[in-house]
Amino acid sequence: MEENKRPLYIPYAGPILLETSLLNKGSAFSEEERTAFNLDGLLPHAIETIEEQAERAYKQFSHFSSDMDKHVYLRNIQDTNETLFYRLVNDHITEMMPIIYTPTVGQACEQFSDIYRRARGLMLSYPDRHRIDDILNNSTRHNVHIIVITDGERILGLGDQGIGGMGIPIGKLSLYTSCGGISPAYTLPIVLDVGTDNPLRLNDPMYMGWRNKRISGEEYDQFVDEVISAIQRRWPNVLLQFEDFAQKNAMPLLERYKDKLCCFNDDIQGTAAVTVGSLLAACQSAGTELKQQTIAFLGAGSAGCGIAEAIIAQMVSEGLSDEEARDRVYMVDRWGLLQQGMQNLLPFQQKLVQNQQKTQSWAGEDGGVSLLEVINNAKPSVLIGVSGAPGLFTEEVIRSMHQHCEKPIVFPLSNPTSRVEARPEDILRWTDGQALVATGSPFDPVEIDDVSYPIAQCNNSYIFPGIGLGVLACQAERITDNMLMASSRALAQCSPLAETGEGALLPPLEEIQEVSKKIAFAVARAAMSDGVAKMVKNVDLKQTIDAHFWHPEYRNYKRTSF
């Protein structure tokens, strides 16, 4: 906090200062600042506090009836006065997170070109591939510590949105700041504009991206390589988060870069960490261990296989052999259960096939093993949906699961809300209130017979802000599996249900900043013990994390020249 009291020396003045979102204070500029920075007459007479500004902004926000209008309104505040934006979001996190993030951000990506107002972040288009270094120098942020990058091809469960995918890095980075205390000055959203195969975007006269089919293969790989090399030259210590890449690219990109720079794939690893954390909390509250569960997945893609591998690693840490752990995990995709000998599986899916000898008698008429057949034969206690396809946890599937398992754990994690595998109220009705439900998108508590069931939001948003804070605090140079596992365990320790035997599976969003600090602490400790942190061992880690935590408060400005 002492840090924050030091004045900032600012070379901008007049309208340019008011147009600089990181520095603008609007009506909160003091009398002295108004004189020193040539602002007299550019602002209303009254000098306001940030609380007064936030009160007015909240009133205006509340007048909008649609979530998209609210989203556009908040994004506009973000683009004009970031401090006020974060003050507002922090004060109303439960109400505003679904507006700046999932699910509304999905619609904002689909309508990106329609609602476009101001420049934010970097848009790197394939036709500009020969001047990426120059373009990075145009960035409005110079001291970048965290980048979220997408190519817009798998936006939530909404498919290819081309340049509209930019909504996702913007939304994720907003959470890095509001939930993880990363100064907005340190963040940079990037979209790789490599075309789009979505006819709705290509045929839309308003579409603002490169109007071309997606590039692929060698051209695509080379372009990504050029961008990442340029990022490393410009910001060698940056944490790079890959987000919402299509299945064919997500894992190969992670494999290609994970040992070369400080990076992770949020859909594979962040999702795995939050899901394992949630499952650990669920097991703890039931007095069991993860190794005792049998787990079925619908969707064996980036998220599904990422979660499965993290579950297996946790089961092994609880004493199972790798083979025993894999035996307990059933992956169902479009063509049924992943089994040995199946054609066209990607390398990361091949590691998760079931032994055909065990499952051959389960097959239906078409020779494949459906989700229902897995439920009836394997009798899972945990069911996870990451298919992006809505409604597939049918009444029959859930009731069959409940027949074999008194208190099933059911996580329909697909986003946004329109893609959920089953709605929580249905799952609870079909299981007489016995299921433990968590979803990827936010849902209100379910009321049945005067009992209220809270629905946890099992979304990687519980994890990545804490990872970012931990990485910055200890100056980590890589993201290791131990760091991710540490984040899961730290999250599980924050679970009200695990702690007290009742209440929600995951902590309320009002506590997210404290949760992020705990995750950051665990992540940084794991980074130090893995030898990937530059921070010296005897520094007080907790104090360093607190010192890194940015708060949306105005600082005093003093004038300086360029």
Ligand SMILES: NC(=O)c1ccc[n+]([C@@H]2O[C@H](COP(=O)([O-])OP(=O)(O)OC[C@H]3O[C@@H](n4cnc5c(N)ncnc54)[C@H](O)[C@@H]3O)[C@@H](O)[C@H]2O)c1
């Ligand atoms: N809650 C979270 O934090 C979180 C995190 C990551 C992803 N997700 C969600 O999970 C979904 C999948 O993401 P992903 O990155 O794994 O995508 P992906 O494309 O890599 O994987 C989706 C998989 O589901 C399969 N699938 C599609 N329709 C199916 C059907 N009818 N039956 C069986 N399988 C089917 C696909 O073949 C594919 O293998 C998305 O909706 C995404 O929003 C949620």
Ligand SMILES: O=C(O)C[C@H](O)C(=O)O
């Ligand atoms: O963006 C989210 O809400 C979570 C996740 O990264 C997803 O792709 O669905």
Ligand SMILES: [Mg+2]
């Ligand atoms: Mg994602």
